[in-house]
Each structure stands twice: as C-alpha cells, then as structure tokens.
Amino acid sequence: MNPIDTRQILNWDQVKVHLQPNLCIECQLVPQQPLQCYRCQKLLCQTCHGDLKQKSRGPKIFCQKCKALNYFNPANNAIYQSYRDMVIGCVNRRYGCKVTLDYKKYQKHVEECEFQRIPCPSPGCFVTTLKRAKGDHLQVCEYVIETCQYCNKQFNRKSMAYHQEKCNGKDVQQIDLASLKSDFLRLRSKLDAAISQFEQSAEIALLEQKVIKQQLEIQQLKNNINQ
Template identity: 25%
Template sequence: MGYDLERFVGYVNEGLLCSICRDVLEDPLQAPCEHAFCTACIHGWLVHHSNCPEDRQVIDVSLLRPLYRYMKNDLNRLQLHCRNREYGCEMVCSLESIDRHERECEYSQIPCSNAGCTVQIERRNLDGHLAVCEFRSRECPNGCGYTILSAEDTQHNCVAELRTELELLRSEMICRVEEAKHEMESRLDSQRRHMVQKESILQNEIEELKSQMSRMMSDVRSLMAAERQHRQELEQAELEKRELMELLKGLQKDCRLTTTEGSRKSNFRPLTRLESVKRKPREVTVI
C-alpha cells in the first residue's frame, strides 16, 4: 500500500500514484509499459494475474524495474505530514526523510517495555509511564536481592524466594556436576581406548624391531665368518707367495751359477734344480 494522498502538501502528479491502490507510490517498481506500482501492490496483483492492471499487457515479476531517476527525484521531493499528526505532531518533511522522522517521532505510539504490560504510549511519555507502571520491576527493599514486580509487592516473601533460589541453584549445580562427571568419564574412556590402541601399535613395532635385530645379528655372524675365511685365504696366499719367491730366488741363483761355469766348461753344465726335477727319470714299473 502507498502513502495516503491526504497527507501530502500541494499538488501530486498523477504519474506518482500507484495504478492499483491509487495512493502515492511507496517503494515503487515500474513495468515495461511504464506504469508504476507500489512493490507490495504489484506483487500481490501478480499472484492472481499475469498482466498489467492498467493496459493488460503481459508482465512478469522478473520484468519489473526501479522507477526512472527523474520520477524518483520528483517523488522524494514531495512534502507530507507526519502520520502522528492526529496525536499532535506538526512536522512536515520530504518523502525521502519521512521514515527517519517517524522512527524518532516523540508522538509515535510505542508499547511499554515492561513484561506483561500491554499499554501503548507516546514515546515522549514513556519515561513517566515506566516510573508508575504496575509491571515495572525493582529490587526487593528488604535486601534479599530478588527482583520483583510492583504488582507482587504484597505477595513477596524474602525467605521463600531465597529458598526457591537456593533449590534452583542446588539443582543446577547437581546437573552441572553430573554433566562434568559424564564428560570426564567419556574423556577417560576415550583416552583409555587410545592408550590401548597405542600400546598395541608399540608392541607390534617392538616385535618388528626384534625381528629386524635378529636378522641383522644373523647377517653380522655371516659377515664375520666370511671375513675369517677371507683372512685365512689371504694368509694361505701370502704363504704360497713367499714359497714362490724363495723358489724364484733359487732359480735365479742357479741360472747365475750355470752361466759362470758354462764359460769354463763348454761341454759340461750341471743341471739346475728345476731341470733335475724335470729330467728325473721315471720309475719303471715291471709287470
């Protein structure tokens, strides 16, 4: 619904009126055919219709657009009375600022803020009403600290209220203790399951490490045995090397002796050790 035309001061252009409610446009939208409507009015119309209420051209919600800027400016410059005029407000302001004024207007009717009170009162008189409202709350004058309503003054009993408060606190404390207990038990169970799982994993890792250690010890023993065998082979090879060196030295010595005596006796040359070995007659086996 739009703004009541009677609230406006001076002439209002026909183009600034809603084609449905015939009041001044509020939150306006414009159809492709350039007819303008209040947002609430055109949305309500399109629920049951699919055309423009002025010229019956087909329209859809998706085709609606904001009002042209020049029309929007003309609309915002219109002057109108505050809606609280009947309560005594004499403010006249532009349509652009009317909402801000009415939210703060001293003549606006607002509800009492005290729970249970249904009185509607002007904003300017609210403080005076709250001071005498029968539903106002205040702290007990006897010092128990309990907040009471004025209507309950004659029924208020400090001892009974404190006992009730104490029982409520006790019940709340018991509930919190039980919740904390259950939460702690749940955490302990979760931690216990985690520790058991961790222990199982560690035990498996220990067994795996033992197996690896056993294989490593076996490999070490095999390497040590191979090393001993290799050392023995080296020692044997060294021994054979020395024997061969001794034999070679003996052969060289025999060669030198043979060369010296060959120059003295051309027809006689003693056999070297090697030649004697080579020419050693074979034993003949008599059958």
C-alpha cells in the first residue's frame, strides 16, 4: 500500500501537530497499515519496510531512530486514532477526481477510483488511460487481440487486415459456403416435394370424406324410400 503524501491532506495545518510524529521515519509520508519499531515506537510505511527488509536480509530492520537492527510490528490503535481527523484528497485529484475521504476509506477508494491511470491491457500497447476511459481506448487501440473469422488464429487489430487478405482459410471457407449452399438447395427441394405430397394427401383425404358423406346421404334416401 502506497503511503499518503502530506500534500493530499487538505486540513494539514489543523492536524500536522498530531500527524508529524506518526509519519514514516524514512519517507515522511502517512503510512497505510504502518509498522512500528518495538523499541522506539517509530513508524515505517509498507513500502519503506519492504525496501529495508531486502537490504537487511533478515527479520530485523535498521531503525533510523534507534540506529540499530530492530523488529517492526503492526502499529497500535493509538496510531490509527491520530489519523482519524485527516481530510484526504484522492491521489488522482490532478486527473479530475474531486472525492475527499477519511483515512479508513482512502485505500478502498484509490483501488476503485475511475480517475486512476491504468496501462492498456493489449500486448504491445504502451498507452496509459483513465480507468473510466478504458473502453473508449480499446475501441480504437491497434493492439487489441482479435480472432480471424477464417482460420481462428489470433492477431492484433493492426495486423488483422493484412492477414485476412492472405489467409488460406478464406478460400476454404468460401468452398465450405458453396457446399453449404448446395446442401441447402437440395434439402429445400426435398422439403418442397414433401410439402407438395402432404398437400396432395390432404386433398385426397378431403375427397374421401366427401365421398363417405355422399354415400351416407344416398343410403339415408334409400331407407326413406323403402319405408
């Protein structure tokens, strides 16, 4: 977690008396999840702690205050209490974010902030853009990976047009389309024949019903005459 620059603290003049003793002893910034020297109680931010730990190559870290190798443990609640009155401007303020936060909410906001600058995810593209504008950039980015509709191979958008002009799969697909068209016409012919046959069968059935009806009427007339 990156520490908070004191220039981001909008009410610095009001809180600096309480904050200055609790800044990171290395970078003089407000640490997030601070670590505290077990001997002198001075603080390190996570970034400086990581850098010093690499140099020390052991569990103990050289403390600038004690001038000795000491253990650094998570800070106590009193340290966090000293941070509670801060009014912090987002680190992305220069890019347009106007949000102000307290210490507890700061890190979560920074992780989600739509005004943070992020690199384009497309391989080979070195553009950085605002998180909120990522979609707009990807619509025009020449390095977005696309799949060829003919051979299913992947190329960036910049190379795709040239590839598709030369793609061997293009001819194969055209042959496949011709074959599919032929199969479709053959099936359509069979379907038309089946429909015609069905319609003829329906007409025959209708005629048979009429004949049966007429036979019944004739039989009824004969019965009436005999009576």
